[in-house]
Amino acid sequence: MISRLESLREAVAVSPQNIPLLLLFAQACLDELCFEEARTAFDRILQSDPAHAKAKLGIARVLYLSGNTSEAVVRTEALTDADPGFAEAWMLLSRLAAAEGDRNLATQYYQKAIRLNPHLSDAIEPDSRIGQVTSPALPPGNPGPDVDSETWEFLGESEQGNEGLPDILKPDISFASVGGMESIKEEIRMKIIYPLQNRALFQAYGKKLGGGVLLYGPPGCGKTLISKATAGEIKANFISIGIHQILDLYVGNSEKNLHRSFQLARENAPAILFFDEVDALAADRKDFRESAIRTMINQFLAEMDGNIGSNEGILILGATNAPWHLDAAFRRPGRFDRIIFVPPPDEAAREAIVEILARDKPLKRLDPKALAKRTRGFSGADLKSIFDVATERALSRAMKEGRVVPLTTEDLLQAFKDIKPSTRAWFESAKNYALYANQGGFYDDVLNFLGIR
Template structure:
């Protein structure tokens, strides 16, 4: 049995043992898996109370970073050569960028009386390394302390890349407020669908094991923009009581060749290390765009990497609920929608009557109002308005009142009449999306993938889209 498997068995019995986490990190580093090694080192630091062991862990992390970054150093681009002439002594100093320290190569031409104190340089280098270790240790202690103070915020882990001065990339947990379905007004039909299709199966793992079906999988939220797809993803994580890893396109794309695919791979590695969890990709069509329509080879490779990480030969995503959100499901690569990837499509429609009523209440909070606002009337007048459209209505009404006051009018608050006037100026943005989807359903929905949208159109807005 390999050392890694033995250590992993011990870790199951003692999950908070920093010594075991440290040894696992060393083994993975020796095998060339730097991502897993750094994840174990971070976990070891968080659970470690011994100062000597912390220094060992930080030293091991620095070594991994040095090995990872050293081959990528571009000597031509990063070298700065300066000629220093003083008393007929010529010293050429070449500075090379390094994640751990600045390596200085000195080519010197000395006269007979010139001297170079090698011992002094070695002492300075050792002091520099020691100072870096202490600085890195302090940074991780600050992160650990910040996370420990927010005990009531235990639901969301927002995916970010943490950069130290030595360009060490880490994933740092940021606690945010927990959301559940109770925080969303209306949408009862959608809540029931999510409860039956996703939440109940997750709380009954024995059924999954009986039918040899893996826990987790992929879910795609699609619908008009501004209708709450991201919010529903957070609420779903809250209902399942799972950490929420939110990934934006800026966390993945990188201008350097091959780095975007590496970033995507590291995101999945991080999620596997922290499972069970919810991994959420916003605007997934950006890097999951159909390869048939793509013109740039770099984006095609990124789509290939996403397909590989979601359901490749070496992909172990058991316990990870992967959620994607998009406004343009027709642009996604067909391979992403097959079984084992985003095989469960959830249509997020425009807010229903109750949801629109609640959105008006939320958007008017903290604003001056005159009299009682008729939320029922406002909700009835805003059919097919998205949450973003309703916010635009409130902003338009507020701007009209501000202009009136600045023109010499009496200072007052927002009334129901002001909001009704604003509704006449703002048009629902979801209509155009529904028209596009209606055409797609008519000519390209042979597999019935978007039948939920077809039912919605036939039931609520068929007369609008003819």
């Protein structure tokens, strides 16, 4: 349906005054969450026909879907006032009431809508429809064509140049290389590792393996590390995708790269598909006026939903320092619906990290507890910097003396003075989002961490 939107867009460009066409196009934009484009198209209809009720309802829908509930209510009520028989408007009012938490009113409006138009009763819940870019899921038992004509196109082109195609990794690090993070390791075991290892059991209970887990938190606290270590823990395929492998200056190429990555995972299932710095790819579409980036995000959503190819046996792991840039559509069920906060290491975790960093280094009288005690607010990466600075100093001493000089706790404490803890700045931003934009309790863990709740 991406191509359907594209062809509608072209058709509208050719005949910009064709109202039925504009309406079709605007609805398609809405289906693919291209809100601004939808809004523009509905507005254009109203310029030619100011009384066009469907276009007015369309604008109210845009407002509802982009979170502007109060304006949506005002506009929709105006429609039911003007025409009390407007079933779809009552249905939207029902959803708006539900969005505002008024279940009684929502039920009342819903029944009104159904009385006026019984066909509306089998309408899908609005949320499950959002982001369904392509055809609905195939019925069970029908494997369906794994690749559609668009895919063949992608594959054909991928043969011409495979640069940037991600590799299937078998990382050699495991959880033992990650200090602390015990509860996160356990969560990853429960949500990723055991399901992968017990796929048959899952299937016996009629459960499908799939979905996404998002790790977020301040930089340098081990999100990338634990993701790679997850791959090392299991013997499944791990495909790591860097932004540079996806984003491409040429319009359309980013979608192809994204699609190839998903196809690679599908061909190698069971697999973990890891998107590091995922906010860059899954950025809030509101932040982008360029439709090229929005198109890519919609493609990402459609790939995640398994609308383009089956995602059975694929777990998607994402990591981000900037969860507030992530489009909310990515948090819907079946996408990144499991969200894990990766906090800065506590004292015990810092001690464990120091021990890991100390491996394979010439050390004397190392006291990990002493270092852990003094490094509150330091990330794992900050601790690593302390080791790097101290090592450099020891090395220059060693070169002067012409022999190996071991690192001491004093060296580390000396280096510690030069390194500032880096996680505080992150919490400054995160706190604002947690206090003022905590939709669905997304940032509850941050609030708990800060002791605000």
